[in-house]
Amino acid sequence: MTISMTPSTKISSINDDIKHNWTINEVNDLFNLPFNDLMFKAQTVHRQHFNANEVQVSTLLSIKTGACPEDCKYCSQSARYKTDIEKERLMEVEKVLEAAQKAKQMGSTRFCMGAAWRNPKARDMPYVLEMVKGVKELGLETCMTLGMLSEDQAHQLQSAGLDYYNHNLDTSPENYNNIITTRTFQDRLDTLDNVRSAGMKVCSGGIVGMGEGINDRASLLAQLANLKPQPESVPINMLVKMEGTPLSDVDDLDSFDFVRCIAVARIMMPKSHVRLSAGRSAMNEQMQAMCFLAGANSIFYGCKLLTAENPETNHDIALFEKLGINTETVFDNNNEQEVAKKLHTAALDKENEHLFYNAQ
Ligand code: SAM
Ligand code: DTB
Numbered sequence: 279m280t281i282s283m284t285p286s287t288k289i290s291s292i293n294d295d296i297k298h299n300w301t302i303n304e305v306n307d308l309f310n311l312p313f314n315d316l317m318f319k320a321q322t323v324h325r326q327h328f329n330a331n332e333v334q335v336s337t338l339l340s341i342k343t344g345a346c347p348e349d350c351k352y353c354s355q356s357a358r359y360k361t362d363i364e365k366e367r368l369m370e371v372e373k374v375l376e377a378a379q380k381a382k383q384m385g386s387t388r389f390c391m392g393a394a395w396r397n398p399k400a401r402d403m404p405y406v407l408e409m410v411k412g413v414k415e416l417g418l419e420t421c422m423t424l425g426m427l428s429e430d431q432a433h434q435l436q437s438a439g440l441d442y443y444n445h446n447l448d449t450s451p452e453n454y455n456n457i458i459t460t461r462t463f464q465d466r467l468d469t470l471d472n473v474r475s476a477g478m479k480v481c482s483g484g485i486v487g488m489g490e491g492i493n494d495r496a497s498l499l500a501q502l503a504n505l506k507p508q509p510e511s512v513p514i515n516m517l518v519k520m521e522g523t524p525l526s527d528v529d530d531l532d533s534f535d536f537v538r539c540i541a542v543a544r545i546m547m548p549k550s551h552v553r554l555s556a557g558r559s560a561m562n563e564q565m566q567a568m569c570f571l572a573g574a575n576s577i578f579y580g581c582k583l584l585t586a587e588n589p590e591t592n593h594d595i596a597l598f599e600k601l602g603i604n605t606e607t608v609f610d611n612n613n614e615q616e617v618a619k620k621l622h623t624a625a626l627d628k629e630n631e632h633l634f635y636n637a638q
């Protein structure tokens with residue numbers, strides 16, 4: 279049986295009836311709502327556009343690790359900081375496809391490939407294009423995050439079949455220079471423009487918990503929501519404090535402030551998938567459940583992010599079971615019907631049993 283992965287939610291009309299002129303004051307008004315009112319509003323908006331018991335699952339793979347020339351202060355992969363990650367050259371296409379196959383068998387529907395580059399070089403392009411084609415052939419949705427893209431590179435990726443390009447704004451324009459100095463906020467917007475013009479879906483979000491102020495979180499979300507169209511996918515990352523980076527000792531963000539970010543993002547970008555992204559390993563089940571209640575409907579699934587840990591797959595399977603969450607509906611071409619899959623059905627399938635146990 280072939281199951282082709284198509285998101286159940288129609289995102290072609292992503293721009294209908296959507297507000298694109300958010301001011302920071304308006305966003306702060308949402309942040310300042312009593313917590314219960316904010317959660318109720320977010321859940322109400324969520325249910326207007328999504329099945330509240332479905333979560334999209336993506337698996338991440340670092341296809342080129344470390345030795346990055348950029349100076350992003352949160353990142354273990356910058357060559358400027360002394361971190362203990364293993365540097366790796368661009369992976370072989372075959373190895374990437376093996377990892378993608380494994381992710382599919384584990385129940386993932388999208389495969390995201392990330393590279394520690396400022397931007398891809400011309401010599402890298404043939405390999406990444408092969409990766410996109412191969413992953414697509416496996417019936418998975420494809421996503422890449424390779425740094426800045428030129429117009430031409432964006433077109434090449436789109437022609438190869440890339441569905442999503444991830445490029446985060448990371449933080450507010452006001453806080454930006456405290457975090458990254460080697461590329462500008464405008465450079466990021468330009469890449470997003472190139473991705474959009476080439477016809478790919480945009481995945482763009484940011485990181486919270488980097489010591490930013492409340493206004494910075496509001497300003498970041500306003501920047502994202504005022505993009506026209508809004509990004510289809512909005513990853514909200516909780517900073518993973520990586521040893522050796524300048525942000526390794528920053529104060530923890532209050533858990534409720536993180537949940538508020540998810541809820542405000544959900545309200546402002548009602549038709550986008552909001553991803554509860556990096557940082558889940560530091561969150562207990564109750565906190566993650568609260569994020570789903572606030573409107574998060576996408577996660578990274580698999581025990582590794584790029585260089586940092588992610589929850590073990592069996593923990594995620596157990597959490598989805600407890601909460602009655604299905605992975606986002608997929609379309610079964612043979613039976614011509616939509617099927618909502620439970621993660622454990624995919625992962626505990628007899629022939630995948632070894633994968634499940636190896637992943638622990
Ligand atoms: N090198 C490319 C770039 O920066 O555009 C692609 C990979 S980069 C690691 C992708 C995103 O991961 C960053 O923009 C950032 O938002 C997120 N990220 C990286 N390190 C992180 C950390 N320690 N905690 C949370 N998010 C992180
Ligand atoms: C995103 O917003 N988060 C992912 C993905 N896009 C590429 C990356 C998270 C990285 C967490 C730190 C690490 O693994 O090194």
Ligand code: SF4
Binds near residue numbers: 348355
């Ligand atoms: Fe390099 Fe991306 Fe890390 Fe910045 S976030 S240092 S560009 S890998």
